[in-house]
Amino acid sequence: MFTDPRQNFKMGDVWKDLASGTVGGAAQLIVGHPFDTIKVKLQSQPAAAPGQALKYVGAMDAVKQTIAGEGSRGLYKGMGAPLATVAGLNAVLFSVRGQLESLLRSEPGAPLTVKQQTVCGAGAGVAVAVLACPVELIKCRLQAQGTLAGSGATTMAIRYGGPGDVARHVLQSAGIRGLFKGLVPTMAREVPGNAAMFGVYEALKQLFAGGQDTSSLGRGSLVVAGGLAGASFWLSVYPTDVVKSVIQVDDYKNPKYSGTLDALRKIMASEGTKGLYKGFGPAMVRSVAANAACFLAYEVTRSSLG
Template sequence: MQMSDVAKDLTAGTVGGVAQLVVGHPFDTIKVKLQSQPTPPPGQLPKYSGAIDAVKKTLAAEGAGGLYKGMGAPLATVAAFNALLFTVRGQMETVLRSAPGAPLTVNQQFIAGAGAGVAVSFLATPTELIKCRLQAQGAGAAVVAEAGAAGASATAAKAATSSVPVKYGGPMDVAKQVLKSEGGIRGLYKGLFPTLAREVPGNATMFGVYEAVKQYMAGGTDTSGLGRGSLMLAGGLAGGAFWASVYPTDVIKSVIQIDDYKNPKYNGSIDAFKKILKPEGVGGLYKGFGPAMGRSVPANAACFLAYEVARSYLG
C-alpha cells in the first residue's frame, strides 16, 4: 500500500469513527449500566428492569449529559482507533490481494478484519476501561434519585443524589488513579484478554459480513456502484453481526474492568464467566444486549457510510 493510501485510510477512518461515536454512545452507556449492575438479593428487584428503565433513571438523575458520560476518552482516541482499524485492514488487503486492484473475497475480508482486531485491541483496552468506569459510577446516583422521587421532596431527592460519592472526576482522573494505585500501565490493560476475544472474531465477522452483503447487493465482486443506502444497510448489518457473534466476551470485559482492584470479585475471565453463569444463567452473559444491538446498527451504518464517502472523496 502506498503512503498516500495509508493517509486516506487514516483520514477516512477518523471520519467514520467520529460518526459512529456521536450516533452510538448513548446506547453504549445504557449497555454498560445494564452489564455492570449487580445481581439483586433474593426477593429484590434489580436497579434497572431493562433498557428503557435505565434510560429514564439516567435522565432523571443525570440529565441528557448522563447518556454521554465517558465519551471524552473514546472521543480523544477515536481518531487513532478507527484510523488504526481501517489502515491495518487496508494493509492486510494489500498483502492478501492476488493482483494490484483485485477485489478481495469474503474469506479474505474475514482474515483482514481479524488482523485489524488484534491491532486495535491494544488501544481499545485502556480506552474502554476509562469509559466503563465513568459510565458505571453513575448507577448509584440513579438509584438514590429513584428512592427520593418515591418518598421525598424534590429538594431532598436532589440532596440525596448529590451525596452519592463520585470516585472519578473525568477521563484523565481515571487514568491517574489507575496508574497510581492499580499497578501502573498494567492496570490500564486490565481486560486485555477479553478485549482480544471480542475484537479479533468480532472484526473478522464485521468486515466479512460487510463485504458479503455488498457483493450480494451488487450482484458480483465489483461494489463500487453501490449507493449510500446500500452502504448504510451493509454497515448496519455488519455492526449487528459483530455484537451477535461476541457479545458475552464484552460483558466479561466490562465486569472485569470495573471490578474493585483491592477486593476483586473476579479472578480473571474464566472466573468471571463462571460467576456470571452460575447465578444468572446464559441470560447473565447477554445483559445489555438490546442496547448494544440498538446501537450497533445505526452507529455502524453511520461509520461505514462516513468512511466510504470520505475515502471516495479523497480519491
C-alpha cells in the same frame, strides 16, 4: 511474473485509510454513545440480592433513571476518552485492514473475496484491541459508577471527575498494567468480532452489487450493509463483552473476579445464561445505527479522497 506484495503498499492509501477511518470513527461515536452508556449500565449492575429488585429493570428504565438523575448529559458520560481516541482507533482499524488487503491482493486494485476480507478484519482486530483496552476501561468505569454507587460495591467508592481522573486513580492503584485490565476479553471480542463484521460487510456489498465490483453501490446499500455488519459483530461476541465490562469496572484492591474464566463462571452461577446478555437490546440498536454511520462516513470520505 511474481509481484512483491510490498509493491502494493502506497503511503497515499495509508493516509486515505487513516483519514477515512477517523471520520468514520467520529460518526460512529456520535451516533452510538448513548446506546453504549445504557449497555454498560445494564451489564455492570450487580445481581439483585434476595428480596430486592434490580436497579434497572430494562433499557428504557435505565434511560429514564439516567436522564432523571444526571440529565441528558448522563447518556454521554464517559465520552471524553473515546472522543479523543475512537477516531484514532478506527483509523488504525481501517488502515491495518487496508494494508492487509494490499498483502492479499494478487495485483493492485484487485477485489478480495469474502474470506480474505474476514482475515483482514481479524488481523485489524488484533491491532485495535491493544489500543482499545485502556480506552474501554476508562469509559466503562465512568459509565458504570452511577450504577454501582448504591450497590455497596467498593469499586465506585471513588467518584471520578472525568477520564483523566479515572486514569490517575488506576495508575495509583495498579500502575500501567491496571489500564490493561480486561485485555484478554477485549482481544477475544475484537478479533472474531471484526472478522465477522468485515466479512459480512463485504458479503452484503457483493450481494447488492451482483458481483465483486462494489464501486457503484449507492449510499442506501452501504448503510444497510454497514448496519447489518455491525450487528454481526455483537451477535458473535456479546457474552465476551459482558465479561470484559464487569472485569474492567471491578475493584483493583479487592477484586470480585480473578480473571476472564472466573468472571464467566460467576456470572453463569449467579444469573445463568441471561446474565451474559444483559444490555443486549441497546447494544444491537447501537451496533446497527453506529456502524451504518461509520461505514457510510468511511466510504464517502475514502471515495472523495480518490
